Amino acid sequence: MNKKLIQNGLLIFPQGSKKADLLIDGEKISQIGENLPTENAQIIDAAGKLVFPGFIDAHTHFDLAVANCVTADDFASGTAAAVVGGTTAIVDYCTQYRGETMRHALQNWKQKASVGCSCDYGFHMAITDWTPEIHAECHDIMDEGVTTFKLYLTYDTQVDDETLFKILQRLKEVGGIAGVHCENSGMIAALQQEYAADERISKVSSHYLTRPPASEAEAIGRLLHFAEVIDTPVIDVHLTGEEGLNEIRAARRRGQTVYVETCPQYLCMDDSLYELPGFEGAKYIIAPPLRKPRDNQVLWEALAAGEIQTVATDHCSFTLAQKELGKSDFRKIPGGMPGAETCGRLIFSEGVCKGRLTKEKMCEVLCENPAKLYGMYPQKGVLAQGSDADIVILDPGCKEVIAASRQMSRCGYSPFEGKELTGTIDQVYLRGELVAQNGKLIQKNRGRFLRRGRFAL
Numbered sequence: 001m002n003k004k005l006i007q008n009g010l011l012i013f014p015q016g017s018k019k020a021d022l023l024i025d026g027e028k029i030s031q032i033g034e035n036l037p038t039e040n041a042q043i044i045d046a047a048g049k050l051v052f053p054g055f056i057d058a059h060t061h062f063d064l065a066v067a068n069c070v071t072a073d074d075f076a077s078g079t080a081a082a083v084v085g086g087t088t089a090i091v092d093y094c095t096q097y098r099g100e101t102m103r104h105a106l107q108n109w110k111q112k113a114s115v116g117c118s119c120d121y122g123f124h125m126a127i128t129d130w131t132p133e134i135h136a137e138c139h140d141i142m143d144e145g146v147t148t149f150k151l152y153l154t155y156d157t158q159v160d161d162e163t164l165f166k167i168l169q170r171l172k173e174v175g176g177i178a179g180v181h182c183e184n185s186g187m188i189a190a191l192q193q194e195y196a197a198d199e200r201i202s203k204v205s206s207h208y209l210t211r212p213p214a215s216e217a218e219a220i221g222r223l224l225h226f227a228e229v230i231d232t233p234v235i236d237v238h239l240t241g242e243e244g245l246n247e248i249r250a251a252r253r254r255g256q257t258v259y260v261e262t263c264p265q266y267l268c269m270d271d272s273l274y275e276l277p278g279f280e281g282a283k284y285i286i287a288p289p290l291r292k293p294r295d296n297q298v299l300w301e302a303l304a305a306g307e308i309q310t311v312a313t314d315h316c317s318f319t320l321a322q323k324e325l326g327k328s329d330f331r332k333i334p335g336g337m338p339g340a341e342t343c344g345r346l347i348f349s350e351g352v353c354k355g356r357l358t359k360e361k362m363c364e365v366l367c368e369n370p371a372k373l374y375g376m377y378p379q380k381g382v383l384a385q386g387s388d389a390d391i392v393i394l395d396p397g398c399k400e401v402i403a404a405s406r407q408m409s410r411c412g413y414s415p416f417e418g419k420e421l422t423g424t425i426d427q428v429y430l431r432g433e434l435v436a437q438n439g440k441l442i443q444k445n446r447g448r449f450l451r452r453g454r455f456a457l
């Protein structure tokens, strides 16, 4: 007998919210309704609180080696950070490096995760080269529960146009879908050479100036034209602003299905941070870079209007000491920032509380849509009978100031340090067990590997 009854809370559904009780039996939600019987159940009073399904962060990079260093967060600290922030499932990027099989890559990433995960986790497969063996493996890896793929159009993991086309064709055949990092690598390389040739080499601002919005928009446009010819849906991950969005709008006008993800940093911060004195701006070095305040506004509106389907973090954390590797050459600053811990609270505070999104829309972009797009629905992403009892109890009346000193991430700083947020994460349940409370991890290592199905959004 392991029943818990959450009473008096406002349950959030994309279709509308309702006051009801929610009964957990073991790992599952067993009943939702009014005045459910209380016998044999532990009572949890959620009066005045919002009850969300656990958030899903389908874009993390834990224990990833890049630019001569390894991310500050591994699967232990990364999933701990995620779960105290209300995220009960993450999907991390497993990389098939050149010459490796996908099976080997998956083993590597399962090994990384074996340190212990505090939320459930799955993997996307990043493909970096294309051989007959990889072509054949696409089918088998789907059966392993790795049903979504990642392609980079820049970095040393990039695929060229011909490879991009062939991979998209093959994924269509096996029922997979690709999320693509869209930036034009040639344009960026040429601009970087120019900036590195003079004193601009040691300026943080050279990072964003060499990755203009057009470099992203060009790559999105190219991807979507490829997808048009192949007649396949694709995902544009971490969309940063209006210029890229216009390419997506154009593809949709042609009748294409395009799924779009953005991240809290592209909604809440802008490129003026790269102009901060000294090396301060390095904290915000990510790719694609932050854009203009106008882009923040366009993205909020696009989220509210349903033009963007999901929000994820692209959590890829480096300490300030690691960032210093690029002190004399902006190209060597490791790119990435933490985000897993604050995502849900930021979307609530900056989105819902500021009237940019409804709480129902928040539930859609952080829970239901990612669950469907990444093959976890209805096990995850929804408060429903039979679904995993992954539950977040959010106190909308409480305020909290973001401080790196209190976070679970090993990154050592927060890009949102000192920002006051409305709404706190009171309790987080992972498959029926209380795992986090008031920013503290109560139970660790309960996370399990998620064998995901095909995308269905």
Ligand SMILES: [Zn+2]
Pocket: 059, 061, 314, 316
């Ligand atoms: Zn990423």
